[in-house]
Amino acid sequence: MSSKNFIQVFEYQKLKIGEDGFSENHLNSLVKFNEKNGNKYFTPIYRGVQFNSYVGVIQVGGLTIEILPKADNSDHPNKQLWQSVLLNMLRVCKHIQVDTVSETGLKRKNNSILEVYFELFIREVEQLVKKGLIKKYRRVENNQLTLKGKLVFSRDIQKNLIHKERFYCEHQVYDKDHQIHQIIFQALKIVDTLLSNRLKDRVKRLLYEFNDFTVREFTAKQFQDLKLDRKSKTYSKSLDISKMLILNYSPNLNSGQDQMLTLLFDMNKLWEEYIYRILQKHHDSNLYEISAQSQDKFWENKTIRPDIVIRNNKETFVIDTKWKIVDSNNPADDDLKQMFAYNLHWKSSKSILLYPKITQEDSKFGRYHHKPYRLSDDTFQEVENYCKVGFLSVVRDGALRDSEILAEEIFLKLQSVLKQNY
Structure with a gap:
């Protein structure tokens, strides 16, 4: 390019x-x-x-x-x-x-x-x-001189009122010109239109292999309805x-x-999913249970949905990810209120607002003055209710940081309240 x-x-x-x-x-x-x-x-x-x-x-x-x-x-x-x-x-x-x-x-x-x-x-x-394009059965309707398959009466009357020697039939054929190859053919044509570099020749060679297939337009609904079987599973990535x-x-x-x-x-959704996936990949399943977008009813027809909820056998943590640069580790009022609602609804004692890091440092876990009562051993007990701002750097010294290290760092941020004195 x-x-x-x-x-x-x-x-x-x-x-x-x-x-x-x-x-x-x-x-x-x-x-x-x-x-x-x-x-x-x-x-x-x-x-x-x-x-x-x-x-x-x-x-x-x-x-x-x-x-x-x-x-x-x-x-x-x-x-x-x-x-x-x-x-x-x-x-x-x-x-x-x-x-x-x-x-x-x-x-x-x-x-x-x-x-x-x-x-x-x-x-x-x-x-x-290289492996060989697969064949599949597909339904075909056409006008022909012999009765083959099932006669489509409505179309036969419409097409052959005069030409009695013809039959409008529906039948199955077994060949390579099926929906899967037609989709790939359409995508190859798009790539060929957009490319102007070293990959162009490779696309042209592939187009030659698909050149006899039917040209069709496809919608999102058709992709949703597309099912792959054991024979076509190798086509999933393409x-x-x-x-x-x-x-x-x-x-x-x-x-x-x-x-x-x-x-x-x-980028906000990508950051949220990235954090969830690295935590999901590198957590100890014997200690933590991690879920994303745990939506629940909140008020009337409205719902509440924290980004990430982490549970162990003792407590619940909530992480709300935000991809934006903030200069201060002092959380905004609206964010604090949002995290307070998360804590109450999900019975969490600690929550974190997680931002990308440049030079900022994490805040301490700040305590909400309201202490909710929760049932424990048949009695209601007051529980502490905390929130903090955390920062996570995805790069260091001009290179990407390992996702396992990032996950470990996030878990340490959750536990740091235990070291604070109030």
Whole structure:
């Protein structure tokens, strides 16, 4: 990918016409796309856009814009490092299988996250072709000269009122031109439209293998209804990426001028899922039970949903994750009230507001003055009720930190109240 067609920015950064090949056509396409999605991805500004909390990649009119997360106070943050942070989070959250990409991977200059998806998809399909594309039964309706299968009376009357020698029938055929291959074919055509680099030849070779298959459009509902059996299970990864490509591709966004593919992730939700998954992976199942998005009824038809709930045989902890940079470890009033409600509802004695760390230090566990009564050994007893602000650094000394160390650090934050004197 040429550097002229590749822009890397950070969340909340501004991008204006004339910067790094960003044109008025690109801006118009982005604005139209944003309007169709409730203006949640960025904010239009004079002759440009300011990105919001969504990270990922946008490809529009031959230009790739990569939006990276940032928890760094540097004026010139390391883009390659924060690209690795995003890729690692996507990998941990199972949005991408980065480990299967070629070893050169992102070390190649000007390689975007989108190319990682493309290369993974191409490799998966190449493996399928090498093993041999599977055949499946599918239903076919057509007008023919012999009666084969089941006669469709309504269509036969409509089609053959004059041509009595024909029969409109429904029957089964056993071949390779079935829905699974049609989905992959559609995704390959999208990739071929968007690629202009070393992967292009590989896509062309794959398109030759799929060229005889039916061209169809697919919707989210069709992907939901798609079921894989033992024979087609090996197609799961390629179909996952196909779904992502097909449902996020907009071929006629700007009166047909610019084609757009968007892979955008809400950084707050990604941070929440990342923390949950590393805790789930590295916790001692004999000591802790960890659940995410434990939704419960709260008031009338409203619900309450903390990000992460952790239980052991003695107490319950609540973690609320927030991907934003805060200068102080003094929690906001609204956040304190929210955590207080979590503590009461989930019978938790300690809760944490967990932010990304730059140079901040954790606060101590602050005590709520209200002490709820809880039933214990047939008597009601007062219990302590705490909350703190915690910070977690995903990078250190210019490198990613190991997820096991991060998980251990979070568990230590939960226990630190025991060392405080009140």
